[in-house]
Amino acid sequence: MALALLLWLRRPRVGPLRTFRRFLYKKKWATTLPRIPCTKLALRNFDMNYSLQFGDRWPSIRIGLLSEQKYCALINNFAQTEKVIQELELLNAKDFIYESRQRSLALELVIAAGSSPKDERSGCLDVQDEELRPDVPIDGDGARAEHTQTVLLQSSFNYPRIKCYTFSKGDISRFSPARLDSMGRLSHYLMDAASLLPVLALDVQPGDEVLDLCAAPGGKTLALLQMERCRHLTANDLSTSRTGRLHRVIQSYVPRELCAPGSLRITCCDGRDWAEEESTYDKVLVDVPCTTDRHSLLEEENNIFHKMRTKERQSLPMLQLELLIAGLLAAKPTGDVVYSTCSLSQLQNEYVVERAVEVLAVEYGVNVRIEDLSFFRGLFQDTFYFFDGCRVGELVLPHLTANFGPMYFCKLRRIT
Ligand SMILES: C[S@@+](CC[C@H](N)C(=O)[O-])C[C@H]1O[C@@H](n2cnc3c(N)ncnc32)[C@H](O)[C@@H]1O
Numbered sequence: 001m002a003l004a005l006l007l008w009l010r011r012p013r014v015g016p017l018r019t020f021r022r023f024l025y026k027k028k029w030a031t032t033l034p035r036i037p038c039t040k041l042a043l044r045n046f047d048m049n050y051s052l053q054f055g056d057r058w059p060s061i062r063i064g065l066l067s068e069q070k071y072c073a074l075i076n077n078f079a080q081t082e083k084v085i086q087e088l089e090l091l092n093a094k095d096f097i098y099e100s101r102q103r104s105l106a107l108e109l110v111i112a113a114g115s116s117p118k119d120e121r122s123g124c125l126d127v128q129d130e131e132l133r134p135d136v137p138i139d140g141d142g143a144r145a146e147h148t149q150t151v152l153l154q155s156s157f158n159y160p161r162i163k164c165y166t167f168s169k170g171d172i173s174r175f176s177p178a179r180l181d182s183m184g185r186l187s188h189y190l191m192d193a194a195s196l197l198p199v200l201a202l203d204v205q206p207g208d209e210v211l212d213l214c215a216a217p218g219g220k221t222l223a224l225l226q227m228e229r230c231r232h233l234t235a236n237d238l239s240t241s242r243t244g245r246l247h248r249v250i251q252s253y254v255p256r257e258l259c260a261p262g263s264l265r266i267t268c269c270d271g272r273d274w275a276e277e278e279s280t281y282d283k284v285l286v287d288v289p290c291t292t293d294r295h296s297l298l299e300e301e302n303n304i305f306h307k308m309r310t311k312e313r314q315s316l317p318m319l320q321l322e323l324l325i326a327g328l329l330a331a332k333p334t335g336d337v338v339y340s341t342c343s344l345s346q347l348q349n350e351y352v353v354e355r356a357v358e359v360l361a362v363e364y365g366v367n368v369r370i371e372d373l374s375f376f377r378g379l380f381q382d383t384f385y386f387f388d389g390c391r392v393g394e395l396v397l398p399h400l401t402a403n404f405g406p407m408y409f410c411k412l413r414r415i416t
Pocket residue numbers: 195213214215216217218219220221236237238239242269270271272287288289290
């Protein structure tokens with residue numbers, strides 16, 4: 001009986017009814033096809049592109065990306081945090097910025113003592129110079145000069161007033177959630193420690209006028225405010241809902257008087273239109289939307305690899321370029337811009353930076369210089385794994401023992 005029914009259903013048909021039934025039948029098939037998860041599509045895409053970009057290193061980066069991310073606790077300087085800091089230190093967490101500063105001070109002593117890097121390497125002072133730049137061979141005058149330059153850049157780095165605790169390499173302990181103090185302010189903000197590097201690279205000086213062009217949900221804005229160096233900070237984001245989150249972060253961490261319009265302005269505009277305003281900023285942070293590689297591999301929700309978002313994903317490099325150009329035009333001549341993404345993609349990183357420099361020169365007559373940040377590798381090598389193959393800018397690679405990043409950042413200075 002069942003066979004007869006099946007044969008009857010599959011009998012050849014003629015006329016318009018046949019087309020109609022076929023259409024229904026096909027449609028049903030299409031809707032019942034298993035959907036490939038966005039995370040899987042992202043992994044396929046990364047396997048294809050990043051295995052070419054990173055070669056032998058890709059398997060290690062891949063494991064890092066697929067494993068639990070590490071966080072840091074950015075201490076809220078505006079809250080009562082003595083107890084929290086004590087607890088963190090008991091857990092063996094270290095303020096990685098303070099630790100780097102201590103190393104830097106040791107270097108200054110070396111320089112003040114007048115010893116050359118060659119002397120350091122021969123061990124005449126108690127500095128573990130091998131760790132400073134293990135990748136730089138010191139034989140030959142050129143290499144020695146380069147090493148000296150790196151050491152000088154490291155020692156002249158202007159550390160801001162930011163406290164940020166991380167667990168050391170290999171330690172995968174977790175931080176407890178932030179606590180409210182008696183004034184109702186939260187004790188710390190959990191974020192990827194590598195996200196602080198673009199903020200440090202911006203090197204904000206007291207009295208600077210600063211623009212954070214894509215600011216929400218606000219981790220980097222909060223770090224900028226913790227420094228208490230900006231004369232005025234403008235934090236902008238296109239998304240209304242994310243700007244709402246930015247407002248809430250600031251309310252939970254920063255005293256009201258520092259949020260007054262004279263000190264802080266939060267705007268909700270398309271950053272690409274910023275160029276229409278005058279070039280008034282000393283420092284501009286352009287932390288663009290990107291493929292958010294870690295998120296794309298782990299979360300289905302709001303995933304940029306969703307089929308419906310293919311066009312949006314493919315047009316990211318163009319959006320990033322337009323945002324970087326707008327950021328550069330918003331900076332004063334001699335002003336600095338830091339461009340950053342949390343993607344490993346060369347197309348979204350170096351290519352965008354190089355293209356922006358060209359467009360600025362050709363279309364706007366504005367000259368831009370890419371600044372050397374390679375000394376960051378030496379300063380923060382105890383905390384992060386840096387990639388040494390970027391043409392311009394620096395890239396933190398995820399790694400099982402120090403699972404921060406990816407974080408790409410590049411600093412550009414307007415010459416004219
Ligand atoms: C990587 S996130 C920024 C993260 C933020 N800097 C932080 O540290 O928390 C990129 C942001 O760019 C915003 N965005 C996207 N397109 C934009 C545009 N055209 N203008 C300004 N912001 C934009 C997104 O809403 C998103 O919040």
